[in-house]
Amino acid sequence: MKAIHSPLHARHEGGMELFRGQLVPTFETPERIAVILSALEAAHIEVTAPRDIPESRLLRVHDAEFVTFLRGAHARWQAEGRQGNVLPSGFPARGLRRDRKPSGISGALGYYAFDASTPIVAGTWEAAFAAARCAMTAAAMVSEGEAAAYALCRPPGHHAGRSTYGGYCYLNNAALAAQYLLDERCRRVSVIDIDYHHGNGTQEIFWERDDVQFVSLHGTPDTEYPWFLGYADERGEGRGAGHTLNLPLPTGTGWDGYQAALGTALDAIRRYAPDALVVSLGVDTFAGDPISAFKLQREHYPRIGGLLAGLALPTVLVQEGGYAVAEIGDIVVGVLGAFAGRPA
Ligand code: SP5
Numbered sequence: 533m534k535a536i537h538s539p540l541h542a543r544h545e546g547g548m549e550l551f552r553g554q555l556v557p558t559f560e561t562p563e564r565i566a567v568i569l570s571a572l573e574a575a576h577i578e579v580t581a582p583r584d585i586p587e588s589r590l591l592r593v594h595d596a597e598f599v600t601f602l603r604g605a606h607a608r609w610q611a612e613g614r615q616g617n618v619l620p621s622g623f624p625a626r627g628l629r630r631d632r633k634p635s636g637i638s639g640a641l642g643y644y645a646f647d648a649s650t651p652i653v654a655g656t657w658e659a660a661f662a663a664a665r666c667a668m669t670a671a672a673m674v675s676e677g678e679a680a681a682y683a684l685c686r687p688p689g690h691h692a693g694r695s696t697y698g699g700y701c702y703l704n705n706a707a708l709a710a711q712y713l714l715d716e717r718c719r720r721v722s723v724i725d726i727d728y729h730h731g732n733g734t735q736e737i738f739w740e741r742d743d744v745q746f747v748s749l750h751g752t753p754d755t756e757y758p759w760f761l762g763y764a765d766e767r768g769e770g771r772g773a774g775h776t777l778n779l780p781l782p783t784g785t786g787w788d789g790y791q792a793a794l795g796t797a798l799d800a801i802r803r804y805a806p807d808a809l810v811v812s813l814g815v816d817t818f819a820g821d822p823i824s825a826f827k828l829q830r831e832h833y834p835r836i837g838g839l840l841a842g843l844a845l846p847t848v849l850v851q852e853g854g855y856a857v858a859e860i861g862d863i864v865v866g867v868l869g870a871f872a873g874r875p876a
């Protein structure tokens with residue numbers, strides 16, 4: 533299996549997020565990727581650059597005005613002479629209008645963002661577009677016949693919706709990969725999201741679609757981010773009815789509970805019988821993760837890789853979250869190595 537990576541991820545750096553009432557440096561750092569890269573090299577997994585896929589491909593998943601906003605948000609902020617962090621400070625909640633897109637930068641940030649933990653810095657657009665290209669390149673390689681490919685995406689993507697950003701995510705890399713597979717070769721694609729947090733953006737994007745199944749295991753939104761989506765009663769609507777499956781799990785879930793839910797997820801994917809699989813590979817399910825509350829240990833990640841490989845589907849793996857920087861490389865390579873049939 534090849535890995536696809538762009539050094540442009542490092543342009544997205546230095547942002548602050550609102551976390552438990554304080555402005556702190558983001559947990560989502562460039563070091564995460566450096567550590568994963570060294571582990572890939574140590575495991576002799578070949579790393580290649582993304583292709584120059586045109587920006588127009590983003591519009592298969594995202595709203596054009598949203599893409600224009602993301603590309604220009606930092607420059608607009610600066611043009612208005614503002615200092616400090618490009619973060620929203622007000623949102624269109626119940627009782628407020630969502631049909632107006634404010635032309636001022638503060639209103640526009642609140643319109644498109646859904647949290648204050650996702651800063652836009654000077655290089656955010658370049659990094660996010662490069663990550664999207666990594667994911668679509670992996671999809672291209674799989675649609676050309678590779679059994680699997682791993683997109684080392686940063687920033688991550690699964691919280692980004694058609695026209696919303698949040699949760700450290702700007703463009704939805706996994707959704708772009710799934711749509712790319714459909715556009716090139718496949719009739720049906722399953723997305724399995726194993727990040728600790730519910731993939732609200734991916735769910736929203738495919739909510740009314742019957743050509744993409746969305747299956748997610750995550751910490752219960754009753755207490756865990758993103759709080760307002762990811763419950764078990766969300767099953768899709770219209771043509772998408774029955775094609776979304778959420779398996780929220782209690783905080784403190786360890787391997788036994790996790791393995792049972794993963795089995796349920798894999799059974800649902802087998803029943804859907806897709807032509808290809810996209811894995812939203814967050815590893816913030818690790819017991820040592822600083823912002824999450826599952827109890828998976830290192831040795832469980834090769835088991836996850838082996839179970840995913842058991843589906844025997846052409847597969848694009850897309851990096852999402854995972855914030856235990858010291859361990860993240862070994863954990864990711866644990867999944868990838870077992871997926872590719874190598875002993876852990
Ligand atoms: C891609 C990804 O993993 N995004 C996660 C964004 C989470 N941001 C907010 C985290 C709030 C964590 N609250 C701590 C609860 C501890 N149980």
Ligand code: ZN
Nearest residue numbers: 727728729853
């Ligand atoms: Zn996460």
